[in-house]
Amino acid sequence: MKLLLIILLFSISMGGFAQQSALAKLRTRISDDEKTLLIQIDGNRDGQKIQLDQTFAVTGMSSLGKELLTYRAFNSVGLLPPLNEMPWLIFTVLGILMVGIALLTVSVQSVKAALMNPVKSLRSE
DSSP states (O other), X not given: OHHHHHHHHHHHHHHHXXXXXXXXXXXXXXXXXXXXXXXXXXXXXXXXXXXXXXXXXOTTOOHHHHHHXXXXXXXXXXXXXXXXXXXXXXXXXXXXXXXXXXXHHHHHHHHHHHHSOHHHHHHTO
């Protein structure tokens, strides 16, 4: 179980490093003044020049709608938005991961207790 957790944490951290190195050659700027959302991307990735300069009217749009718009703009040039621009995603993924680990741990312990012979546990008391 410990080995599985170590491998999982290692793969998550490597994914973060991979995204950081992919974005290292890019300059990104996201500006939101509640009326307009400005997304600028400039740089090179895999030998190709990437340039995006878009302004969106976002008056009255929810923050989730703005995050989705940002994701779509980055995705249109073949990129993922920087994780620091999407903090809700980090907390959601980590929350789901923690609940999954807790459920897995509890279920394994429950199955072990259900399969154990009750006579052995009564003899030791």
